[in-house]
Amino acid sequence: MNMNFIIAGKNIEVTPGLRSAVEDKIGKLEKYFTPETEIHVTLSVEKDRQKIEVTIPVKGSIIRSEQVSNDMYVSIDLVEEIIERQLKKYKHKLTDHKQSENYFKKEFLEKEYMEEEEIKIIRTKKFDIKPMYPEDACIQMELLGHNFFVFFNAETEQVNVVYKRKGNTYGLIEPEY
Numbered sequence: 001m002n003m004n005f006i007i008a009g010k011n012i013e014v015t016p017g018l019r020s021a022v023e024d025k026i027g028k029l030e031k032y033f034t035p036e037t038e039i040h041v042t043l044s045v046e047k048d049r050q051k052i053e054v055t056i057p058v059k060g061s062i063i064r065s066e067q068v069s070n071d072m073y074v075s076i077d078l079v080e081e082i083i084e085r086q087l088k089k090y091k092h093k094l095t096d097h098k099q100s101e102n103y104f105k106k107e108f109l110e111k112e113y114m115e116e117e118e119i120k121i122i123r124t125k126k127f128d129i130k131p132m133y134p135e136d137a138c139i140q141m142e143l144l145g146h147n148f149f150v151f152f153n154a155e156t157e158q159v160n161v162v163y164k165r166k167g168n169t170y171g172l173i174e175p176e177y
Contacts, residue, residue: 003026003027003029003030003033003035003037003038003039004036004037004038004039005019005022005023005026005039005041006038006039006040006041007019007022007041007042007043008040008041008042008043009042009043009044010042010043010044010045011044011045011046012043012044012045012050012072014043018043018072021072021073021076022041022043022052022076025076025077025080026039026041026054026076026079026080026083028080028084029056029080029083029084029087031105031107031108032084032087032104032105032108033056033058033103033104033105033108034103034104034105037056037058037103038056038057039054039055039056040053040054040055040056040057041053041054043072045072048070049068049070050068050069050070050071050072050074050075051066051067051068051075052066052067052072052075052076052079053065053066054066054079054083056083058103058104059103063083063086063087065079065082065083065086066079067079067082087108091108127150129150129151129152129159130151130152131152131153131154131157132151132152132153132154133153133154133155134151134153134155134160134162134172137149137151137153137160137162138162138170141162141163141164147163147164148161148162148163148164149161149162149163153174156174158174158175159175160172160173160174160175161173
């Protein structure tokens with residue numbers, strides 16, 4: 001195992017079992033990275049939410065994923081799969097820097113992966129943005145049958161987004177300046 005794991009726990013003790021699960025599973029990614037690569041892992045527990053956050057700083061970008069399940073071992077499995085998918089999907093964007101060979105193994109840099117669907121914006125919508133309160137925006141979103149709604153917040157005079165969450169609750173996204 002060559003990669004440098006920095007593992008922290010929040011409300012959870014990083015037991016030898018968890019540590020070795022992280023190193024074994026996420027260690028599968030060593031076929032992509034050079035040995036010096038640092039992998040920051042944070043395990044945390046809130047009620048029955050077992051969350052793993054993995055951050056891998058590489059030149060010019062950060063590869064990051066977090067997964068939550070009711071079982072930390074499941075979360076660890078999921079996070080590795082997601083990162084592997086991200087690496088293959090964004091390979092060209094990640095490796096077009098001169099310095100990328102300091103981070104990625106030669107085999108990964110040279111291998112061609114099947115291009116997954118490129119991100120294509122296929123539709124643009126323009127809409128009349130009227131000042132309203134977040135609660136009214138939620139009602140408007142419900143009336144339209146959407147799961148999010150962009151509006152101009154009459155209180156803060158900023159563009160906000162309301163969205164539907166589980167359990168018939170709503171979220172509000174505001175810009176941070």
